[in-house]
Amino acid sequence: MRLTTCPLDCFDGCSIVVGENLKLKGNKAHPITQGYLCHHLNHYHQFERIEEPRYLGQSISMDEALKILVEKLQGHAPSKTLYFKGSGNLGVMQSASKRFFAEHHAILASGSLCDEAGDVGICEGRGANLALSPLHVKEAEVVILWGRNPSVTNSHMLPSLKGKTLIVIDPVKIELANHAALHFSIKPKGDLFLALALAKALLHVNKEDKAFLQERTLNFEAFREFLEGFSQEELLLKADVSTSQIEQFLELIHGKKVCILAGVGVQKYRFGHSVLRSIDALGALLGLFGKEGCGVGYLSNSGFGFYAPFKVKAQTEPLPIVDFSKFELVFIQGGNPLSQMPSTLNVREGIEKASCVVYFGLHENETSQKAHLVIPACSFLEKEDVKLSYGHPFIGRMPKLVESKMGVSEYALTQTLLKAFGYTPLEEEKTIIEVVIDSNGVQKEGFLISKSYEDLPYAKGFYTPSGRFEFLESFEEEPLMDEGFYLISAKQNRSLNSQFITDDYLYVPKSLGLEQEDRVLLSSAYGSCEYAVMPCEELRDDCLLLYSGAKNGNVLTPHLMSQKGECAVYQEVKVRLDKKK
The missing domain is CATH 2.40.40.20 (Barwin-like endoglucanases)
Structure with a gap:
């Protein structure tokens, strides 16, 4: 039996059994995967790949493509070269190319199109962003789905929701809301205000976890004073929820093991970090951290505690608002900025000004169609890698199972570039992977997991300088003034x-x-x-x-x-x- 791990940008990080003709099946023995895969993996081989390199629309060989890439990099100043990496594949080795571009003194696009604001907010309060896995949620009695739809984004969480009291907080009535005891059809951008309203209501009825607040938090009294600066009517209006809904919420969670599962939608705003801090504050008032069947979960830092082999120092530009027009050579890996970046017209105008756009990836998209040089990548079955999940503690090996007939791996491309420019080569691929695993991995009940989860998350303390949870005490709101x-x-x-x-x-x-x-x-x-x-x-x-x-x-x-x-x-x-x- 050959095993590998799904590379896709998803909570589940599925363990895959690879059969004859590379048929993919869910690993029945894996505690998270439990024998089934999502639509993407069930039909993985049906999606067309980029089958050959091309330059200016003409098919070329891989050797020619790599030669042209080297020539283009040599012909453009590093200060006018941009490295832009997406998250189409979340294997550790996908970042190998960052090493070359940093050593070359190119500009690296930093930040995220997805979850970074929320991650910052969590780290401000907890010091580190750890996962709330399906195995942990399984022990809960009440699960709050806050801007998160596991039916679509986290299907392997669904078995853990069976038999639970569900509370859904979402402007959209997702399918799970039909089975919920309570659905807040919240006004968009109202999540922070709902969290504060729930916190005020909890304190008003004297149901906060006083022992947790005294022993494990730093600035609770300052937070209480901060809350007193808002009227409950003001908060409810901004969230567009009723007093009766708040009362029902408190009744449903009273005396229960509660898990809050937050999605990225709640933080797609300028003050996104404060939104997660406010949700975390509610969790802290309830004493949810470090207890079985309780907690607040988001997209965790999958690499927490692990050696980061491609962590580099480099000059950067913020990815969400990067000005492509400042660069002459743009190298885009595993991303599709012409579709997925905000303000497409700005992105399109900037990319069209670049004298050379390189696209390195697996599938055709809007960006590959506009690129001057297209280099096909290997699939996850055709290269060595390891997956660290942001939805659970399991480490997934990704061994090379078949030779690629059309692509080049990130590692091989990077080695080619390092050699061409006379830079120090990378260590052997398998050596890098084993160092990463050994840095924070441990065997438990036959599976590799992160050492950070040998105990319940935050059971032994938080990762802040104080070792305690730290509440937010302010935020900066930027109201949406436009009609519509x-x-x-x-x-x-x-x-x-x-x-x-x-x-x-x-x-x-x-x-x-x-x-x-x-x-x-x-x-x-x-x-x-x-x-x-x-x-x-x-x-x-x-x-x-x-x-x-x-x-x-x-x-x-x-x-x-x-x-x-x-x-x-x-x-x-x-x-x-x-x-x-």
Whole structure:
């Protein structure tokens, strides 16, 4: 039996049994995977790959492609060279190429399109961002899904939700809300205010965990004073929830083991770090940390405690707002900025000014179609790697199972570039991987896990300088002043951002009276685009929804980033809708 691990950007990090003809099946023996895979992996071999390198639209050999890449790098100043890496593959070895570009003194795009704002907020309060795995959630009695839809983004969490009291907090009535005891159809950007309203209500009825607050937190009294600066009416109005819903929430969680599972949607705003700090503050008031069946989970820092072989010092530009027009050579790896970056018109204009755009990846997309030089990558079955999951503590080996007939690995490409420029080569691939695993891995019940999870997360203390949980005491709100609809982006189960099968409909509330396939024009301060609509009962009347990866969706999103964390803020915008005649 041959085993490997899914490389995709997902909580689950599935363990895969690879059979004849590279058929992929879920590993029944793995505690998380439990024998089944998602739609993407079940159909993995059906998605077309880039089969050969090309330059200026003409097919070339891999040797020719690498030669041209070296020549282009030699012909452009490092200060005018940008390295842009996406997260299409989350294996550790995917970052090997960063080593060359740092040594070459190129500019590296830093930050995230996904979760960095929330991660910063969690680390400010806890000192480190550890995962809440399905095995931990399984022991809960109440699970709060806060801007997170496990049916789509975390299917291997679903077995752990069976028999639980569910509370759903989401502007969209996701399918799991139909089975929930309570659904807050919250106003977008209202998550922080709901968390503070719940905290105030908890303190008002004297239900906080006093022992936890005294023994394990640093600045609780300052937080209490901070809360007193808000009226409950003001907070409820900003979140668009009722007093009766708050009371029902407190009744449902009273005396129960509670897990809060937060998704990235809650922090797609300028003050995203403060949103996670406020949700964490509610968790701390309830004493949820370091206890069985309790906790607050987000996308964790998968590399926490592990040796980072490709951590480099380099000059950087913030990825969400990087100005491509400043660079003459742009190297894009495993990403699709022409679809997935905010403010597409700015991105397109900048990329078109570059004299050489290199795309290094597995599948065709909007960016590869515009690139001058295209270099196909190896699939995860064709190279050595290791996966550290952000949704559970298990370490997944990814051995090379077959030779690639069309691609080159990140490691091999990096070694080629290091040699061509006379830089120090990397160590042997397998040596790097074993050093990473040995740095924080341990065998437990027949599986490799992170040592950071030998005990319950935070059971022995927090990772802050004080060793205690630290509450937020302020935040900076930037209200959305424009008239119009909130524009929500969400994942859907047949795509992963712009990969695989995308859904290009604009979902609208039925109250607008539009019919399926009606054409509308959406406009924001950043651009406009046309869509066919799909009426939807699950939306608030002030919201529109585009699934991540929808064609031209980011024409509408802002050229801004989070206050902290260098993170994209897709939902920091309102849009106007006009029906086409």
